[in-house]
Amino acid sequence: MMTVAAARLLENGAICFVGIGLPSAAANLARATHAPEVVLIYESGPIGTKPEVLPLSIGDGELAETADTVVSTPEIFRYYLQGGRIDVGFLGAAQLDRFGNINTTVIGDYAAPRVRLPGAGGAPEIAACAGEVLIILRQSPRALVERLDFITSAGHLEGGDWRARAGLPGKGPTAVITDLGILRPEPGTQELVLTSVHPGATRSEAEAATGWPLRIAADCGETPAPRPHELAALRDLHERTARAHSAA
Amino acid sequence: MMTVAAARLLENGAICFVGIGLPSAAANLARATHAPEVVLIYESGPIGTKPEVLPLSIGDGELAETADTVVSTPEIFRYYLQGGRIDVGFLGAAQLDRFGNINTTVIGDYAAPRVRLPGAGGAPEIAACAGEVLIILRQSPRALVERLDFITSAGHLEGGDWRARAGLPGKGPTAVITDLGILRPEPGTQELVLTSVHPGATRSEAEAATGWPLRIAADCGETPAPRPHELAALRDLHERTARAHSAA
């Protein structure tokens, strides 16, 4: 459901800078369903890539072979991302706070970490420069936390009009898609509130799986159930992927 | 003789950033004679180009077709020239002063010029960043002047250790090849002095054709006469070029 719900938020024709893992799955599901014209860009350089199977790494050969063009990594970050050509940045996160700030660096102290995560990669500048940002992660009190151990990529930082004051070009996170529902920044405060609950999940589950007192939007509804063609497309994608990667 | 004398100064294997016109003729003559391994780069993007005929413009198709690779104009200026990869910059000039400074912008006042020349092009940064600079021009009191109307590209500016103090990466002009002889900067002052006279020309002709009191180096000798193979190579080059351009 998480992947389907995330895929739906990607508009057909959008120019999307895709992170590896869950974002990549959702973006390719969108391409396989309602958004055949979505333009997928990976930080390794492929532009307009149309992989048949999900890449394991950010630079699988499949991405280059099916792309409209492949450019260098500096060009992707300079001309495309920083140049303001990206509509949607699609990111994952290890930890997230109520203003959509992301930690992918360390759990615990930076100098003596409890868990050392991979680090920033392309995320800080994607979060800064993409027209808007979608975030996808599994919900738990250790993932959605009151206070990040480390801010890797700024969402709405301290909330309110912080982004505008900081001069960031993009709108920042507009939706966080989890396994339980969808959170969106509340207009004004930019605090993430629950705006949709997935079928089978409940509001109280979502509250319990959040490390801050999660507020529920007045118009919070239920996410429409996955339709058969969405589930079929997702199954096909995963089956093709599993076949391809075990054959390698 | 001027082209032959200039060609001789280009070492085999040197990486040479070539200006159009006289520098291009001399560089290609060098390649056709003693320096088959010279690497010629034009500001339009061709690297390691081996034109059979002299290009009329800085971006003739011949340059791209015979190059090892062609890169964008920004890459030529950023990665190759500014990146410190060029051994020799080979320039022409409309006006030159005793410190090897070049004017290719205007004769007369900038706002109300007597003659409006094409302008800077790549020259200021070639003059700044190439390991050393060779300049080729016909000598006359209007070309070699006491004072430039406009400094387009700095040679040794005010002479002495000006370049080092200004932090310029390259050594600046090391030789000026004219139709009468060769001028080189005097160690210490960096003032251009006559170091060689071409066969058939005289020291007093060179002095008369210079707008400042030209000094003669103590060891000033005669430029060795063009050898038959040099003349033959130059004639071939010009014949091929004339044929190609009239056929166009």
Add this chain to the structure above:
Amino acid sequence: MAELTTLKEAVEYLIHDGDTVAMEGFTHLIPQAAGHEVMRAGKRDLVAVRMTPDLIYDQLIGMGCVRKLVFSWGGNPGVGSLHRFRDAVENGWPSALEIEERSHADLANAYVAGASGLPFAVLRGYVGCDLPKHGAPIKSVTCPFTGEALAAVPAVRPDVAVIHAQHADRKGNVLMWGIVGVQKEAVLAAKRAIVTVEEIVEALQPGANAVVLPHWVIDAVCLVPGGCHPSYAQGYSRRDNVFYKAWEPISRERERFSEWMERHVLSTENFADYRRSVAAEQVQEAAGA
């Protein structure tokens, strides 16, 4: 998102009076047909940016379309002066021309900065050069790590970039090869982009040193075979050096220039028509000679 359209429509809808326009192409692939269309449409007060103004801007200036020229080398390559450019600078004809003169390295970096969404570029340039004393907008910036002083130049961010390329596919993805100059940067630095092409092909097949511009960074793609004449398109045509030389006497005097432009450009419908008109005159002259 690229639309396949006529050049006339593209110029009409995408270029406005007063726009900053960059028509690029470094000797190769100069978008001359688009230049003519701008003259036919009578666009005015343009800020025209181009490293090497060449014949295309000599004509635009002579036809009074340009208010300000930003450039780095203003000659007729291999031939001599651009007379219409000089007449405008020296005598203000047909109207005063403001100039902003920079160097190649500067403008190349300035396009890169524009494409990169940065307000300025940093380069090792202009040391000892008089251009900054005469209107070139050069400032200095200090490296916060080494303390070195470097030149800072403002980014070029045109309203419209116009280029010529060899191929586009039906979606409007564009392919060019050979000497590719600053065209990629010009397109990516601009708000809008018009690309004329030699050919529309079913599928792009990029070869050596190819540049591909995705369809979604382009607004209009227009099929104009030979649209870069007298410049050339690698794989399609050779540089018409004879025309470059012929431009010298045509452009030298105001009257002959104006007549020539009126007869061949303003009185023709499009670039194919223009080329027929010029060719017919050449046949006539040859017969008369």
Add this chain to the structure above:
Amino acid sequence: MAELTTLKEAVEYLIHDGDTVAMEGFTHLIPQAAGHEVMRAGKRDLVAVRMTPDLIYDQLIGMGCVRKLVFSWGGNPGVGSLHRFRDAVENGWPSALEIEERSHADLANAYVAGASGLPFAVLRGYVGCDLPKHGAPIKSVTCPFTGEALAAVPAVRPDVAVIHAQHADRKGNVLMWGIVGVQKEAVLAAKRAIVTVEEIVEALQPGANAVVLPHWVIDAVCLVPGGCHPSYAQGYSRRDNVFYKAWEPISRERERFSEWMERHVLSTENFADYRRSVAAEQVQEAAGA
């Protein structure tokens, strides 16, 4: 000027203890064979720069070759952690590892600045990010035209760049295609460059999105077919995802890691020998299972 040589010689003469070394390759074309050769040669105190440390730096770190790591994303892509990297950061094993952690956009720009002969790069980055508080050498620079504050980052200028490519010709001109990452910039930013290649060909034939590096920017070209395994070379091999997954248990414990490296890397002569050694073990295990 490129010399065709063995990888062993190239590493011996061109990489010195204490050097800043950039081994680049973005998932694709990772120069693993060269990494092994550095371990065999027992190089020490390296400052190792790489956007994505990957298995190649996990091994170099675990073998005690690295004093300082400059990086932007340190994981085993699609699998999980780099355990040797983590053990060095968290426990100082086998020796203390200084880290300088930056972002992809930063390092990509820093290589560009290095290749461009500039001491620093300017980017829109790090706003709100904690990295500058923890050793990332980020400063601020103000646009002299607009007054905007932007991030300034120091250029990367390695002593040696090491990359893997598909082709070289006999002069040492190098051709690569597919995902080309920051390799061109790494080579042009470096004082010296080593390139391992899949094949030496008579003439380069650049195709789509090809990068050509002229022979005179390269010091050594070494023929090492498959030298980027477990990464891949487009047109030659596929990414060995199974090996990436297998690295997880091999690298998790110090003892098993050290044994594995001793047996397969230190006790083998070259990369072909190493791959035979690993394959033999796999056959043995399959038989035992």
